Amino acid sequence: MSLLSVEEALQRILARANPLRRTERVALHECLGRVLAENVAAKLTHPPFDNSAMDGYAVRHEDIAEVGAELSVIGQSAAGRRFRGDVKGGEAVRIFTGAPVPAGADTVIIQEDTEKLPDGRIRTLFAPAKGRHIRLAGQDFLAGDVALSAGSALDAGRLTLAAGMNHRDLPVFARPKIAIIATGDELLPPGSSLGPDQIIASNSFGIAAVARDNEADVLDLGIVGDDRTAIAGAVAKAQAAQVDVLVTLGGASVGDHDLVQSTLLGCGMTLDFWRIAMRPGKPLMVGDLDGVTVLGLPGNPVSSLVCALLFLEPLTRKLAHLPPRSRLVDARLAATLPANDRRQDYIRARLTLEADGSLVAHPFPRQDSSMVSIFAQSDGLIVRRPGAPEAASGEACSVFRLRDPA
Ligand SMILES: Nc1nc2c(c(=O)[nH]1)N[C@H]1C(S)=C(S)[C@@H](COP(=O)(O)OP(=O)(O)OC[C@H]3O[C@@H](n4cnc5c(N)ncnc54)[C@H](O)[C@@H]3O)O[C@H]1N2
Numbered sequence: 001m002s003l004l005s006v007e008e009a010l011q012r013i014l015a016r017a018n019p020l021r022r023t024e025r026v027a028l029h030e031c032l033g034r035v036l037a038e039n040v041a042a043k044l045t046h047p048p049f050d051n052s053a054m055d056g057y058a059v060r061h062e063d064i065a066e067v068g069a070e071l072s073v074i075g076q077s078a079a080g081r082r083f084r085g086d087v088k089g090g091e092a093v094r095i096f097t098g099a100p101v102p103a104g105a106d107t108v109i110i111q112e113d114t115e116k117l118p119d120g121r122i123r124t125l126f127a128p129a130k131g132r133h134i135r136l137a138g139q140d141f142l143a144g145d146v147a148l149s150a151g152s153a154l155d156a157g158r159l160t161l162a163a164g165m166n167h168r169d170l171p172v173f174a175r176p177k178i179a180i181i182a183t184g185d186e187l188l189p190p191g192s193s194l195g196p197d198q199i200i201a202s203n204s205f206g207i208a209a210v211a212r213d214n215e216a217d218v219l220d221l222g223i224v225g226d227d228r229t230a231i232a233g234a235v236a237k238a239q240a241a242q243v244d245v246l247v248t249l250g251g252a253s254v255g256d257h258d259l260v261q262s263t264l265l266g267c268g269m270t271l272d273f274w275r276i277a278m279r280p281g282k283p284l285m286v287g288d289l290d291g292v293t294v295l296g297l298p299g300n301p302v303s304s305l306v307c308a309l310l311f312l313e314p315l316t317r318k319l320a321h322l323p324p325r326s327r328l329v330d331a332r333l334a335a336t337l338p339a340n341d342r343r344q345d346y347i348r349a350r351l352t353l354e355a356d357g358s359l360v361a362h363p364f365p366r367q368d369s370s371m372v373s374i375f376a377q378s379d380g381l382i383v384r385r386p387g388a389p390e391a392a393s394g395e396a397c398s399v400f401r402l403r404d405p406a
């Protein structure tokens with residue numbers, strides 16, 4: 001049986017996904033990570049008036065062209081309380097950072113470059129250039145300037161700019177909605193007292209985290225047993241909630257109790273593909289149920305997480321109008337790895353940062369896809385191409401980064 005490659009699987013998943021058209025207005029403090037659905041123009045000019053960049057004195061440049069000028073201080077201009085008069089020849093106005101520059105002044109001399117005379121006047125110790133330390137009105141942006149464009153993801157800088165442009169809320173694309181259904185007769189939620197043969201359903205938490213980390217809203221439909229009616233009931237709930245993606249966990253393999261695919265086919269799903277050449281995660285299933293992308297992830301927690309990072313993350317980001325995350329980095333191996341078979345391998349590894357800034361990948365000796373404790377300790381996954389020959393310690397390798405090295 002020839003299995004689909006990871007690259008082809010990802011291409012096919014992304015080919016079916018269109019960035020969402022739904023939009024909404026969201027309050028600024030809830031906009032972090034959201035993507036603008038429209039261009040956003042400034043509602044005002046910033047700065048609204050010429051103001052001082054420093055604490056000092058507002059002066060006429062012609063008066064201070066020579067070091068040692070002596071000026072009378074005729075008042076002060078503070079942020080929020082401007083000096084109302086004019087600065088004339090031989091005069092200075094005490095000024096503070098952000099305060100409006102008074103009429104007549106064209107330069108600010110910082111206080112460190114002056115000394116106070118016993119009669120209250122000041123003497124200049126330096127001759128700044130004309131216009132020094134004055135921020136001109138509108139130098140940041142003008143009312144009507146389109147300073148943020150549609151398609152921009154809102155981060156700290158862009159949110160500050162939106163607020164500065166006097167917007168209380170912003171038009172953003174809706175978040176993708178992702179339903180998660182865990183399947184298996186053996187599963188109980190965290191906090192349960194387990195009976196014989198039972199285990200905790202942990203996967204949903206990791207998969208929901210991947211979805212949320214990529215700006216999706218999650219509808220956790222809980223656990224259903226290995227039972228067609230129960231699975232179909234949960235699928236119907238996901239459809240009624242009009243989700244964009246349906247993720248099922250477990251029951252994806254070939255055992256007698258692996259009923260997810262056949263149940264979904266019975267619900268009307270068209271199967272795109274099932275099983276790919278990767279480890280962990282071989283039984284990945286992808287289909288379409290009336291426009292909803294279905295990702296059937298394997299039950300083993302590590303398989304499920306690796307598939308979610310490789311496929312659900314890029315899918316969600318495309319739906320959410322976000323650029324793909326580049327997670328691949330170069331590293332050197334800290335141990336020898338055996339030749340690989342035909343499945344692309346994702347080997348759990350710790351990463352260390354060397355003094356020269358390079359990364360070293362330390363593979364864990366145990367790679368069982370049920371061992372979530374190893375995955376949780378992993379900073380990255382060493383990517384081993386299908387058919388890769390043995391790789392010696394010290395050789396270059398490619399790592400799918402999970403987090404920064406400790
Ligand atoms: N004869 C074959 N057997 C298996 C194959 C195969 O090709 N031929 N593939 C293996 C691979 S690879 C994987 S991965 C697993 C995936 O199987 P399923 O997706 O059907 O998963 P389950 O059998 O339902 O569960 C596997 C394992 O994971 C536990 N599990 C399930 N759901 C959860 C959850 N939500 N949270 C935590 N743990 C969960 C479950 O109890 C099982 O221990 O199949 C191999 N078999």
Ligand code: MOO
Binds near residue numbers: 282283300
């Ligand atoms: O591919 Mo399975 O995901 O090795 O455990």
